[in-house]
Each structure stands twice: as structure tokens, then as C-alpha cells.
Amino acid sequence: MKQGLSRRDFLKLAGLAPFGVIAPPLIKKIGLQRLMQGEKKNVLVVLFDAFSAKNISMYGYERETTPNLSKLAKRATVYHNHYASSSFTTPGTASLLTMTLPWTHRAFKFGGEVAKPMVNKSIFHAFDDYYRIGYSHNPLVNIFFKQFQTNIDEFVPREKLLINNDGLIRILFGNDEDIATISWSREMKRIEGTYPYSLFLSHLYEKYQENKIASYKDMYPDGVPNINSDNYYTLDEGIDWLQDRITELPQPFFSYFHFFPPHFPYRARREFSDVFVNDFWKPLEKPRGLFSEDNSEETLGKLRARYDQFILNVDSEFGRLFDYLESSGILENTWVVLTSDHGEMHERGISGHTTPTFYQPILRIPLMIFEPGQQVGREIHAPTSAIDVMSTLLHVTGHSMPAWSEGTLLPPYATQSTQPDAGVFAVGARHNNPNLAISEATIAYVQGNYKLIYYLGYKELGSDSEQIQLYDIQSDPEELNDLSLTQKAVASDMLAKVKSKLAEVNKQYPTS
Numbered sequence: 001m002k003q004g005l006s007r008r009d010f011l012k013l014a015g016l017a018p019f020g021v022i023a024p025p026l027i028k029k030i031g032l033q034r035l036m037q038g039e040k041k042n043v044l045v046v047l048f049d050a051f052s053a054k055n056i057s058m059y060g061y062e063r064e065t066t067p068n069l070s071k072l073a074k075r076a077t078v079y080h081n082h083y084a085s086s087s088f089t090t091p092g093t094a095s096l097l098t099m100t101l102p103w104t105h106r107a108f109k110f111g112g113e114v115a116k117p118m119v120n121k122s123i124f125h126a127f128d129d130y131y132r133i134g135y136s137h138n139p140l141v142n143i144f145f146k147q148f149q150t151n152i153d154e155f156v157p158r159e160k161l162l163i164n165n166d167g168l169i170r171i172l173f174g175n176d177e178d179i180a181t182i183s184w185s186r187e188m189k190r191i192e193g194t195y196p197y198s199l200f201l202s203h204l205y206e207k208y209q210e211n212k213i214a215s216y217k218d219m220y221p222d223g224v225p226n227i228n229s230d231n232y233y234t235l236d237e238g239i240d241w242l243q244d245r246i247t248e249l250p251q252p253f254f255s256y257f258h259f260f261p262p263h264f265p266y267r268a269r270r271e272f273s274d275v276f277v278n279d280f281w282k283p284l285e286k287p288r289g290l291f292s293e294d295n296s297e298e299t300l301g302k303l304r305a306r307y308d309q310f311i312l313n314v315d316s317e318f319g320r321l322f323d324y325l326e327s328s329g330i331l332e333n334t335w336v337v338l339t340s341d342h343g344e345m346h347e348r349g350i351s352g353h354t355t356p357t358f359y360q361p362i363l364r365i366p367l368m369i370f371e372p373g374q375q376v377g378r379e380i381h382a383p384t385s386a387i388d389v390m391s392t393l394l395h396v397t398g399h400s401m402p403a404w405s406e407g408t409l410l411p412p413y414a415t416q417s418t419q420p421d422a423g424v425f426a427v428g429a430r431h432n433n434p435n436l437a438i439s440e441a442t443i444a445y446v447q448g449n450y451k452l453i454y455y456l457g458y459k460e461l462g463s464d465s466e467q468i469q470l471y472d473i474q475s476d477p478e479e480l481n482d483l484s485l486t487q488k489a490v491a492s493d494m495l496a497k498v499k500s501k502l503a504e505v506n507k508q509y510p511t512s
């Protein structure tokens with residue numbers, strides 16, 4: 001017997017029982033019984049948020065964070081130089097889902113939406129002959145799901161996989177979750193609200209929460225994993241649910257599951273929670289620069305160890321999911337993809353991913369593609385982009401590449417003619433108004449061995465208003481040696497390409 005207030009009791013107490021039926025997942029009847037099975041392969045995309053390739057032992061990280069991925073690499077196509085299109089969830093995920101760069105989809109800002117013309121240009125739209133399901137722990141992604149909703153057969157509410165299931169926010173404050181969440185913060189968290197009604201609800205809510213998470217505390221010595229401080233979840237339950245749901249889905253399906261780990265706060269399950277914190281391993285100390293934050297090496301070291309432990313937890317759960325997919329037979333007719341929306345860093349005084357810098361730990365993310373029935377590993381070292389992933393999945397499942405896609409086909413699925421060495425872009429413009437031309441931004445451009453980072457319009461740049469860095473990421477993957485002053489020809493050639501691309505995009509927008 002569970003102790004304490006159940007959800008239903010809470011709703012009753014709060015006088016909301018008449019409205020207290022939580023809407024089931026928005027499952028649209030697809031009309032046909034089950035779509036023809038066997039002819040078309042399914043697609044399963046599993047995204048782990050803020051998962052940096054830098055900290056993955058499969059890619060050479062010194063700590064053994066991913067024993068399962070290393071094992072599975074022998075049956076996957078592994079991309080070693082795969083780049084996110086930006087540095088945080090909103091622009092990174094929008095690029096993955098729309099196959100366009102941030103300067104096209106315009107979801108730059110925290111909590112931003114894609115521009116109106118992009119609403120019917122998502123991967124869900126492109127898979128219109130498939131059963132399409134989407135889930136995300138991360139509320140920033142649910143903003144897009146809502147925009148793409150007419151093209152999603154099953155948009156699973158976020159609270160489905162939250163322990164303290166705050167779907168009652170919707171009931172209390174209406175259907176607009178963004179507004180509701182703001183209201184919720186004000187009213188329930190007592191930041192501003194001092195109304196007796198709010199206080200009454202707030203006390204009840206706290207009690208309700210405490211009881212819900214109490215049984216998980218032993219399993220998580222660093223704290224029960226959470227999102228935005230009070231939405232608790234566990235990855236285990238997410239993976240369990242995914243396994244159950246995917247077994248029942250109409251086929252062929254296109255499925256996108258976006259899980260929060262290893263995103264901060266880093267809270268690994270008990271068996272992983274002290275693996276690295278006391279191992280005394282110290283990474284290379286890197287120089288601090290213009291955009292460095294003031295975290296000490298000691299602080300960064302502690303955060304990095306906890307992040308690495310959370311990755312170990314992710315690796316274990318992905319291993320468990322993979323075993324299930326194999327034993328259930330789903331793997332035989334399903335393309336499985338593991339990737340992320342952006343990376344994370346703990347160096348140069350910087351922690352997390354809110355930095356304007358575009359160093360490799362922020363941009364380089366994992367990509368593994370498991371072809372149905374694949375038994376041999378392949379390794380791809382060419383630079384590839386997040387905008388290429390969905391385009392490729394469309395191609396390999398017999399769909400044509402949509403006209404709006406800015407991605408190219410990934411090797412080895414590309415033929416020579418469809419893959420010019422155009423290079424890979426990433427764009428961050430967190431503070432730029434999406435309706436105006438881009439004037440404050442970080443743009444990275446990777447071509448061959450070189451990576452150019454262009455900083456534009458930040459106040460830290462002073463009167464220069466722009467700055468570049470150039471690295472040979474093949475011989476200097478740690479980005480210790482800025483070549484912008486010694487390899488001037490390469491730098492100016494790459495900068496010219498960035499500027500011409502930016503000018504082309506900016507033409508369509510006013511400057512103020």
C-alpha cells in the first residue's frame with residue numbers, strides 16, 4: 001500500500017475532482033487496423049539530453065563511462081565527428097526535428113518555437129505514412145510537439161513519465177502549458193503568491209510531492225533525478241514504459257523518445273553514484289578565455305565526475321533497452337538511433353551548456369545507427385550534422401528527402417554525388433530576436449580537419465564586435481592551439497563562407 005495522498009485524493013481535496021480525469025495520451029485513430037507489417041521498417045530514435053561525445057569512453061574518453069555502447073558499437077554505424085546544430089535543447093532539437101539549421105527554423109531562444117512556415121516541415125510530417133509517436137521529458141521539446149501536433153498520431157504528455165505527475169497543472173490552469181507553468185511557478189512555489197488559496201494548494205502539493213518521491217530516495221543517494229527542480233523522474237521507468245509501448249505500436253512506426261539524462265542535475269542510481277567521484281583522475285587543465293565562467297578546477301572536477309556517473313547510468317539503461325529490442329524481435333525490422341541534442345562541458349571555468357562558446361564538448365554529440373539486422377560495426381570519421389540524421393532515416397525507409405531539408409545523406413548511405421564536402425554548421429543566437437537579422441551569435445563551421453568559431457556582436461567582444469578561433473581538430477582535438485593568426489588563409493576562407501551564408505540568411509529579416 002502506498003502511503004500518503006494519491007493523485008485522486010489530492011484532486012478531491014483541492015475540490016477539482018469533477019475535472020480530475022487526466023486526459024489519456026492523444027491517440028488518434030488511424031482508421032486502418034494495423035498498417036501492413038514487415039514491408040516497411042520502423043524507426044526508433046532515442047535521444048539523451050546534453051550527452052557530450054567528449055565524456056563517452058566509446059569515443060576514447062579516459063573514464064569507462066559507456067561499456068554497453070562500446071559493446072554495441074560492434075553492431076552499429078558509429079559517427080565519430082557528429083555535431084549538434086546548436087548548444088542547448090531548443091535550437092538543437094528543432095534542427096534535428098526539422099532538418100534545418102537554427103538560422104532557418106528560428107527557434108533560438110530558451111523556450112522558443114519554430115517559425116510558422118516550419119510547423120508543417122517536421123520529421124513527423126515527412127513520415128506521414130507511418131504511425132508517429134513522440135515523447136519528451138524536456139518541456140522545451142513539448143513546445144515543438146505542440147506545434148507539430150497535427151502530424152503526430154500519439155503525442156504522449158510529459159507528465160506520463162514524471163513520478164510526481166504534474167499534469168494537474170493543466171487542470172488547475174488550463175490547456176496552455178507554457179502559461180500554466182508560469183502561473184504554477186508563481187502560485188504554487190510561493191515565489192510571489194501570498195493568496196490563501198495558493199497557500200492551501202501549495203501545502204497540499206508539497207505533501208503530495210514528498211510522499212511520491214519518498215520511496216525513491218534510497219535508490220538515489222545524490223537525490224531523485226528531476227527537471228526544473230520539482231518534476232521528478234527515473235530513467236528506468238521511462239525505459240520500462242518505452243519497452244511496453246513500442247511492443248504495442250501499430251507498424252510501421254516512427255518514434256521519437258527524448259529522455260532528460262545525463263542533463264543536470266546529475267543524479268545517478270545508487271550502483272553508479274560513487275564510481276568516479278573518488279578516482280583521483282584529472283583531465284587536462286585548459287586555458288580560460290573571454291567567455292569563461294569562474295568555476296574552480298575542483299568544482300568542475302566534482303561536477304564532471306557526477307556527470308560521468310550519470311552517463312554510466314544512461315549507458316546501462318540503453319544496454320537494457322537494446323537487449324529488450326533484440327529479444328522481442330523489434331530490432332529485426334526497426335532502425336534504432338541513439339543521439340543527443342547538444343553536449344555539456346566542464347572545462348575552461350565553464351560548467352553546463354549555457355555558454356556562448358562552441359568548443360567540442362558542447363557541439364560534439366554521439367550518433368549510433370543500428371540498421372535492422374546489422375551484425376558488423378562501421379566507423380564514420382567524416383564530419384556529420386544533426387540535420388542529416390532524419391533526412392537519412394527518411395531515405396533508408398524509402399521516403400524521398402523533403403525539399404525543405406538542409407541535411408545531406410549520412411555516409412555510408414550517401415552516394416558520392418549526393419555528398420559534396422560542404423562542411424557542417426552550428427548556430428547559437430540565444431539572445432537574438434528570432435524575427436530580426438542575426439547580429440549576436442556564435443557560429444561554428446567544420447570542414448575537413450578545421451573548425452572555425454565565429455563570435456559576433458557579444459558585448460564581451462568590446463569595440464571589435466567579432467572574434468574568430470581556428471582549430472585543427474584532427475591533430476588538436478582538445479582545441480588548445482588557436483591557429484587563427486598562423487593559418488590566416490584557411491581562417492579567412494572559412495570566415496568568408498560563414499559570412500556569406502549569414503548574409504544570405506539575414507537578407508530575409510529586418511535589422512531592427
Ligand SMILES: [Zn+2]
Pocket residue numbers: 049050088089090341342
Ligand atoms: Zn537539451
